[in-house]
Amino acid sequence: MMLAGAKALVPDICVADSDPVGEGDDLLALARWAMRWSPYCAPVKGLEGTHALFLDITGCAHLFGGEAAMLADMVIKMQALGLTARAACAATPGAAFALARFAPEARHGLSAPDGAALRALVGALPVEALRLPSTTITGLRALGLKTIGQVATQSSAALARRFGIDLVRALDRARGLEEEAIDPVAEIVPRRIRLRLAEPLMTRQGLELAGSKAAGEICTLLDSYNEGARRLVLKLYRVDGVVLQLVGGSGRAHRDAVLWAKVLCERIEAEANGAGLDLGFGIDLIEVCAPVVEVLEGQVMDLDPVAAAALASADALHRLADRLSARLGAGRVTRMEAVAHWVPEQAVRPVAFADRRPQASRFPEALAARRPALLLERAEPIDAIAEVPDGPPRLFRWRALAFKVACAEGPERIACGEAHDRDYYRIETSEGRRFWLYRQGLPGKVDHPKWYVHGSAA
Amino acid sequence: MRPDLTALRTQIRAIETEGRPALSCLPTGADGLDLALGGGLALGGVTEVVPAAFMDEPASLHFAFVCLARALQQRSGDLVVIEDASRGPGWGPAWGQFYGPGLQKLGICPSRILLVRAPDVKGFHACVEDAARTFGLAAILAVSGPKAGFSLAGARRVQLAAEQAHSLVLAVQGLRTSAFAPARARLVITSRPCRPVPLGTALPGLGPPAWRLHLERARNGARPQSFDLEYDDATHSLYQPATLANRSPQPHCLSA
Numbered sequence: 001m002m003l004a005g006a007k008a009l010v011p012d013i014c015v016a017d018s019d020p021v022g023e024g025d026d027l028l029a030l031a032r033w034a035m036r037w038s039p040y041c042a043p044v045k046g047l048e049g050t051h052a053l054f055l056d057i058t059g060c061a062h063l064f065g066g067e068a069a070m071l072a073d074m075v076i077k078m079q080a081l082g083l084t085a086r087a088a089c090a091a092t093p094g095a096a097f098a099l100a101r102f103a104p105e106a107r108h109g110l111s112a113p114d115g116a117a118l119r120a121l122v123g124a125l126p127v128e129a130l131r132l133p134s135t136t137i138t139g140l141r142a143l144g145l146k147t148i149g150q151v152a153t154q155s156s157a158a159l160a161r162r163f164g165i166d167l168v169r170a171l172d173r174a175r176g177l178e179e180e181a182i183d184p185v186a187e188i189v190p191r192r193i194r195l196r197l198a199e200p201l202m203t204r205q206g207l208e209l210a211g212s213k214a215a216g217e218i219c220t221l222l223d224s225y226n227e228g229a230r231r232l233v234l235k236l237y238r239v240d241g242v243v244l245q246l247v248g249g250s251g252r253a254h255r256d257a258v259l260w261a262k263v264l265c266e267r268i269e270a271e272a273n274g275a276g277l278d279l280g281f282g283i284d285l286i287e288v289c290a291p292v293v294e295v296l297e298g299q300v301m302d303l304d305p306v307a308a309a310a311l312a313s314a315d316a317l318h319r320l321a322d323r324l325s326a327r328l329g330a331g332r333v334t335r336m337e338a339v340a341h342w343v344p345e346q347a348v349r350p351v352a353f354a355d356r357r358p359q360a361s362r363f364p365e366a367l368a369a370r371r372p373a374l375l376l377e378r379a380e381p382i383d384a385i386a387e388v389p390d391g392p393p394r395l396f397r398w399r400a401l402a403f404k405v406a407c408a409e410g411p412e413r414i415a416c417g418e419a420h421d422r423d424y425y426r427i428e429t430s431e432g433r434r435f436w437l438y439r440q441g442l443p444g445k446v447d448h449p450k451w452y453v454h455g456s457a458a
Numbered sequence: 459m460r461p462d463l464t465a466l467r468t469q470i471r472a473i474e475t476e477g478r479p480a481l482s483c484l485p486t487g488a489d490g491l492d493l494a495l496g497g498g499l500a501l502g503g504v505t506e507v508v509p510a511a512f513m514d515e516p517a518s519l520h521f522a523f524v525c526l527a528r529a530l531q532q533r534s535g536d537l538v539v540i541e542d543a544s545r546g547p548g549w550g551p552a553w554g555q556f557y558g559p560g561l562q563k564l565g566i567c568p569s570r571i572l573l574v575r576a577p578d579v580k581g582f583h584a585c586v587e588d589a590a591r592t593f594g595l596a597a598i599l600a601v602s603g604p605k606a607g608f609s610l611a612g613a614r615r616v617q618l619a620a621e622q623a624h625s626l627v628l629a630v631q632g633l634r635t636s637a638f639a640p641a642r643a644r645l646v647i648t649s650r651p652c653r654p655v656p657l658g659t660a661l662p663g664l665g666p667p668a669w670r671l672h673l674e675r676a677r678n679g680a681r682p683q684s685f686d687l688e689y690d691d692a693t694h695s696l697y698q699p700a701t702l703a704n705r706s707p708q709p710h711c712l713s714a
Binding site: 309310312313314315316317319320321323324327328332333334335336338344347348350353361362363365367368369371372373374375376377387391392394401405406407408409426427428430431432433434455456457458 | 513514516517519520523534535536538543553554555556557558559560561562563564567568569571572573574575576577581584585588589592593594595648649650651652654655657660661662663664665667668669691
């Protein structure tokens with residue numbers, strides 16, 4: 001029906017533009033939420049305007065009381081979200097898709113049989129159930145092939161010649177003869193625990209308590225595998241189907257329940273103070289998973305007091321860094337890493353403490369001897385009076401203050417490409433203030449070389 | 459001294475340090491300064507480092523890093539540098555970011571530094587307190603923003619935490635920051651021209667960096683006094699330069 005016709009029938013009809021990107025995002029969010037039934041969950045791809053999810057429920061159905069009960073649960077839970085859902089379960093994703101879309105029983109959840117019975121069931125469905133582009137469907141209908149069963153009676157060689165190999169493959173998939181891989185939305189993590197809550201959690205205090213309990217449980221789980229976690233992901237399933245995700249990291253793998261509880265609580269607090277943790281109508285399911293785990297070797301207690309103290313101090317530093325990273329964000333707790341690069345601002349790279357194991361890194365001694373303790377992020381231009389052609393500056397003006405140079409050391413030439421070569425000077429003013437200046441553009445090559453301040457406390 | 463006054467002092471000291479380990483010190487290497495500070499920088503306490511003027515802010519940071527280098531030489535553990543980055547990176551009106559090679563020159567191994575950039579003043583205070591409470595760190599450097607310093611209560615909490623964990627805390631304050639009240643000592647730093655090295659060029663070369671340090675206040679009762687200090691990058695030692703023979707007498711120079 002045209003929009004004009006619809007408006008004539010119902011004048012106050014609500015009209016909205018179609019938003020494929022937004023719909024895709026919503027479907028993805030729904031897929032995350034649907035992970036409550038199975039970790040292997042993905043939106044169906046490749047077909048415009050198709051809103052469907054694939055769940056691989058192998059080994060999951062018995063947790064919900066069998067396939068039929070699970071499907072009924074899905075339909076009811078989706079209805080509670082205000083969605084009309086049809087669910088079917090079959091040997092292959094293709095068959096399940098066809099049944100869910102076109103079998104009338106799918107409205108309440110349809111658990112299909114295997115083998116010949118499945119082929120008979122699917123055979124009665126229209127060709128649209130094959131998940132193929134509309135040109136192929138129109139072609140099939142033009143030949144008088146209206147159901148999957150009718151198409152299946154034709155020789156596959158002839159079908160492939162006329163419509164391409166895709167049709168034959170889709171036919172096999174729909175009839176439960178060919179498997180299909182699905183690409184799950186979330187990585188599958190081996191170590192994970194869940195807390196189902198009888199009452200939805202509404203307060204931050206309750207959440208922190210539950211987070212601590214979950215941390216304790218995952219640490220017990222890790223203990224049984226002799227592993228430690230480098231990162232824990234806390235997922236909060238809201239009653240209305242939104243999943244909030246918080247990530248806590250650590251500089252080294254461990255399974256200390258108290259520390260992990262602290263980190264998770266810090267993350268909850270930081271989130272609540274920052275962007276605001278919107279608990280909505282409450283949290284009814286908490287999941288903690290450990291995506292990055294390492295095997296922990298047993299540690300031998302050191303009887304030498306000095307070595308034991310060093311170990312304890314490294315341990316204390318790790319704990320402090322983990323706590324601060326959780327509170328401020330990993331990017332704010334860093335170490336410096338040396339990079340072999342001549343350009344001064346690129347010789348140092350900050351590395352988040354939680355990201356990588358710290359390694360001893362040193363700068364070349366000869367280079368370090370000529371560097372300042374404080375480096376400006378961006379060199380600032382100054383007005384300078386310098387010896388011609390290539391001497392150090394005698395007077396310069398920076399930030400509206402005039403400085404007279406008393407001592408100077410240099411130049412140290414750093415090549416940055418023809419016209420950008422820099423001549424660095426360490427200088428001290430008559431009052432004893434130390435700066436690191438450079439001249440860009442060499443005299444003779446450029447008419448007026450420019451001067452910059454690049455650091456202080458040189 | 460009158461006996462009742464001495465008795466009162468002892469009594470107060472007993473109340474102040476009840477149940478806490480006695481303070482010990484980390485010698486800086488400059489004899490006169492160590493003597494005045496009662497042995498060196500206080501362990502289990504906060505030492506305040508303040509610039510004398512706006513343009514001395516880099517010098518005060520430079521001096522603080524020299525103290526940290528001394529701490530790393532003598533203590534095990536790592537160094538935690540916490541800065542209040544609420545007004546952009548770097549310090550105050552951006553003197554620059556802490557630069558690894560330059561710190562290595564002063565004797566601080568860059569891989570032993572943990573850099574923490576707090577997003578706001580409140581977070582900064584919490585981080586400093588948390589770090590001060592951690593056992594086994596070589597030293598903690600707290601670099602305040604240009605204006606907001608520690609409140610009286612906040613400063614006291616940091617001091618108590620430092621006493622508990624026996625940690626060395628250096629608080630580098632901005633020029634206009636309120637004083638860190640319970641600090642063991644307040645050192646005011648002025649940059650001072652170095653002793654130039656004649657190179658035969660038009661301008662002489664740079665000697666070792668030099669500062670004038672004014673001990674404004676100390677808990678051990680030392681009177682306010684000034685020291686001229688220099689730092690040798692090659693040997694990583696802080697020292698008072700010998701007074702030259704032809705110099706006029708200078709009241710601020712104490713012989714060790």
